[in-house]
Amino acid sequence: MPLVIVGISVLSLLFLMTKLKLNGFIALLLVAVGVALVQGVSLEKIPDVLAGGIGDQIGDTMIVIGLGAMVGRVMGDCGAAQRIAGKLVDTFGLRWVQVAMVVTAMLIGVTMFYEVAFVIIVPIAFTIVRVTRANLLWVGLPMSIALSTMHSFLPPHPGPTAVAASFDASVGLTLFYGLFFAVPFGALIALVWPRLPFVRRMNPEIPQGLVTERTFSDEEMPGMGWSLSVALFPVVLIAGAAVYDMAVPDSDAALPFVTFIGSAPIALLLTLLLALWAFGPRIGRGLAEVSKSCNSAAQAMAMILLVIGAGGAFKGVLVEGGISDYIKNLTDDWPVSPIFLAWLIAVILRVALGSATVAVVTAAGVVQPMIAGSGVHPELMVLAVSCGSIAFSHVNDPGFWMFKEYFNLSVIDAIKARTTYTTVLAVLGLGGVLAVEASLDALGL
Known part of the structure; x- marks a missing residue:
């Protein structure tokens, strides 16, 4: 029954937004209230659940998205974004601009949250589109796919890192094993997906207000050194803090300061x-x-943040309604491979709850008792859960709404583009984990 409620709520949301053309923020709140009522959440508690879901989501993303958008607009209005975009096009050529976006996204995204890396890189993607007249998804989708892969598959991102701690797995080995398939699979999907016919038919406009309409002459733009330094400054701080944290003991005197400036x-x-x-x-x-x-x-950014926050409210009522506990009880005794079961539980939770982090942590709690007697490397179990948590990103995922709003897509087009690529990445990820397991077994490790 709980999974049926999830399905009906998703269909209701699609109806409200596609047929009735209702604003996404309003539609999400209405469906969230409906789900809360059906799931038996008390009337006096529903406002608190909605506010808590919005607060959790906005609290995590508002500062990052707001500051990132401001940095991007400042760089755009002075010509710095155009300088970097022009350099990428000159270096790789217009034909290979997608490769440039994938390489940039993977290098930046290996240590940075999806949302953080997204708001740093997307102004450059917007500028490339404006200058070259290329399709927005042709340039932006490879970036998003590469970032999704790095964020969902690999530590030190929050989901995989939390599961590694839960499974007592080595973060370093998890990252090492994961890179073998995360990079090739992520690059493959990033380059293939924009070429699919149903994606090529989409031709969204850049959202107004997020990029300057002015084209700068070479003399008006700041130098490449300053432009690139500002763009990479947060990358250096965040990545440097992550590396420092892994390299020093918890008692290190400088760690609190490094962690602070690297947040x-x-x-x-x-x-x-x-x-x-x-x-x-x-x-x-x-x-x-x-x-x-x-x-x-x-x-x-105002409406984008409202929609993302409402997505958090929708996720909140699903969690409050006990759907994650239902799935945990349902899958307790399934007699399948631990790696496949770990992946599948994460997939089911992702579909039902929307949040990849909630899915990955809950799935870890379900499969943790299996690890001791399974003989499976705990690092592979971490990767299996992490790969499953990226699948089927749809309307109950706040990240889905960020993708939709930044790329100015309809709900249906966002589902066609994002839900499909996240699902294929999850399936390929499972295959990658099984291939690594087979290789380790063949080597006797």
């Missing part, structure tokens, strides 16, 4: 301050002029 909100705040100076007073522009870029970005 995504602080790293992006420092980057925004650097951008305001580097592309403002440093080149003779007043702070008031540069601050207008921040205001424009904030206005453009």
Whole structure:
């Protein structure tokens, strides 16, 4: 019954948004209230559940998305994004611009959250589209797919890292094994998906307010050194903190400070301050002029943040309604391979709950008792759960709404593009885990 409720709620949401053309924020809240009522959440508790779901989601993403959008708009309004975009096109050529986006996304995304890396890179993708007149998905989709792969498959991202701790698995070995299939599979799907006929028929416009419409001359743009330095500054802070954390003991005196400046909100705040100076007073522009870029970005982000927050409310009522506990009890005694079961439970939870992090942590709790007697490497179990958690991203996933809004897609087109690629990545990921297991067995490891 709980899974039927999930299915009906998804269909209801699609009806409200595609047939009735209802605003996504309103539709998500209405369906969330309906699910809460059907699942028996008490009337007085429903507002708190909705607020908690929105708060959890917005609390995690608002600072990151807001600051990232401001950095991107500041760089766009001074020509820095155009400088980087032009360099990528000149280096790789227009024919290989997708490869450039995949390489950039994988290098940045291996240590950064999907949302953080997305808001850092997407202004460059928007600028490439505006300058070259290429299809937005032709440039942006490879970036998103590469980031999704890195975020969902590999530590030090939160889901895989949490499961590694739960399974007492080595984070380093998990990353090492995962790279063998995450990079080739992610690159393959990133380059194939934009070429599929149903994707090529989509031709969305860049959302208004997120990128400047001005085309700069070479003399007007800041130099490549400053442009690239500002773009990579948060990457260096966040990635450097992650590497430092793995390399030193918990008692290290500098660790708290490094962790602080390497957190995504602080790293992006420092980057925004650097951008305001580097592309403002440093080149003779007043702070008031540069601050207008921040205001424009904030206005453009308002509806995107509302929709993402409502997606969190929808996820919240599904969790509060006990659907994760139902799935856990349902799958307790299934007699299948531990690796496949770990993957499948994560898939089912992902479909039902939307949140990859909730799915991966809950699935870990279900399969953890199997590890001791299974003989399976705990690192492979981590990867199996992580790969399953990316599958079937759809309307109960706040990340789905971020993808939809940034790429200005209808709900149906977003499902066609994102739900399909996340599912194929999950299936390929399972195959990759099984292939690594076979290789380790053949080597006697």
